[in-house]
Structures are given as C-alpha cells and as structure tokens.
Amino acid sequence: MFRSSREDWGFQFLINGFLLIVLILILIPLWRVIMTSLTPLDVYMRGGTPLIQMPWEWSFAAYDQMLTHPSFPRATLNSIIITVCGTALSLFLTVPLAYALSSRTLPGRKIIIALILFTFLFHVGLIPTYLLVAKTLSWTNNLLAIIVPPAVGVTNVLVMMRFFEGIPEEIKESARIDGANDLQILWGIVLPLSKPILLTIGLFYAVHYWNEFFTPILYLNDQNLQPLPVLLRNILIGQNFSEYVDYDVSRAASIESLKSAAVLLTMLPMVLVYPWIQRYFTKGTLLGGVKE
DSSP: OHHHHHHHHHHHHHHHHHHHHHHHHHHHHHHHHHHHHHOOHHHHHHHSOOSOOOGGGOOOHHHHHHHHSTHHHHHHHHHHHHHHHHHHHHHHHHHHHHHHHTOTTSTTHHHHHHHHHHHHHSOOOHHHHHIIIIIISOOTTOTHHHHSTTSSOHHHHHHHHHHHHTSOHHHHHHHHHTTOOHHHHIIIIIHHHOHHHHHHHHHHHHHHHHHOOHHHHHHOOOGGGOOHHHHHHHHHHTTTGGGTOOOOTTTOOOHHHHHHHHHHHHHHHHHHHHHHHHHHHHHHHHHHHOOO
16 A cells, blocks of 8 residues: 555646646746736847846837737738637537537438548649639638638537537426427527537637638738738738838837737737636546547
8 A cells, every 4th residue: 555655646746747748848948928028129239138237127119019010900800800700610519510410320420420430531622612602602801701701610629529428418307398499498508508618619729719810811912801820920921011010119129028018918918718618628538539
C-alpha cells in the first residue's frame, strides 16, 4: 500500500512538472507579445523589447492607434456579424441533424452517417467550392459566402449526436405517450438537457468564424466587408502598411507594437467568452465524444 502511494505521488509529480513546463512554454511567447504591445517607441528603438517593464513605463499608443483607426471598428463589426450569424445558423442546422441521427429507428441512418463521413474524408476542393460560391451563387462581396459554406461541421454533428444518444430514451417515450411530437420533444426536453454540448459546439463554431481569414480574402473584395482577421493579416505581412495605420509623430508606436496589439485585440473576445462556459466545456466534450 505504501509503495503504491509513493508510485502515485511520483507519477503525479511528473505530470504536474510536465504541465508546468508546457504552461511556461505557452506563457513566455504570450508575455513577450504583451510586452511588445506596451513598449514605448523610444525604448524599442534603443534596444528592442524588454521582457520586464514597470507599469509606469508602459505605452498604450499601439492600442490607441488600432482602436481609433477608421478601419478597425468596421472590421470588428463585420467579425461580430459573421460570428453571431454563423454560429446561430450552424447550431440551427447541426442540432436537428444530430438529433435525427441519434434515433436508432431512423430509416437509412447508417447510409446517412456514411454519406456525412464521406464529405469529411473526401473534400470537394477549393476550385469547385469557389466556382459554386462565386460563380453559381454570385456571393462575391457577400457575407453569406463566409457564413453558409462551413455552417455544418461533420465532427460537431457526430459529437452532438453521441451526446443526444446518451439521453435516456424513457424520457422521450414518456413525452410521446403524452402526445408530444419529435419537434416538441427536441425543443421542450432534449435542448434543456443539452446545455453543455450546445455551448461547447457553439464555441467551436464561434472560434472558427471569428478566426476565419482565408475565405474572406477569396470572396470579399470590398474593404468595408472585410473582417478583423483580414485587417490583422494585412498588418502582419506588412503590405501597404500606411493604408492601415496613420502615423502621428507625437504618439506613434513601433510597427512591432502595432502587430502585437492587433494580435491581442483579435484574440480578446474569445478569451473573455471562454471562462463563462468553461464548466460546460469539458462535460460537453466528454459526454459527446465517448460512447458508452
């Protein structure tokens, strides 16, 4: 018994040490980005970015320039519209599909699942997708080109389907005896019991839509429709930098500070949202990803 306890303590010590190393490897680059965004221009010009600075030495000029630039509010609004509408549409399509597939009495259930998995294993490709969206549907310079094509994720459907399968069938049968149809069962019984998986899958979709930048580059030529990641991408690669940042001699920040500020401002919304649903995240992922 004593030997077993010592082995467990040693194993736990190794796990904690490994996780501490991983945490340090994550925090050091993040801390450097934060310090770079707060480094004054004169300090940066003298010797780069110090990893340790006193709060009274910080400069918020980079954030001031990013937040007050005319392109930033519009790009942020576009990202919010894409994320909110895209997540709502994705959940609206994923929930009924997953619920229907969770019923083992659904005719042709295995065939439908096989067809869904086929689209996951064999993607149609970029060129046919572009021809469909841009030429056939004429969605160029239309936010629908960003929202509709990735609306249903195969992995998310399967995870949610497994979660619905874990809901006791007796609850649904009792509702059917009382005269409820499948839509009433889904809305009145299943969804209230599925808060963890709804928030988890909703977060997956929201992160995807918020971080999407390649698709807007393909379909959105109008500068007024481009989302925040595209603005960030243009700043990071340094193309036509003067179009995105107006220099003011009295408050100008270094280019590296502006890049770091853009990165932090872009990731901030998802960082703020995650703690609110963290307690549901693990439960929804485990219950949806493991079949008993």
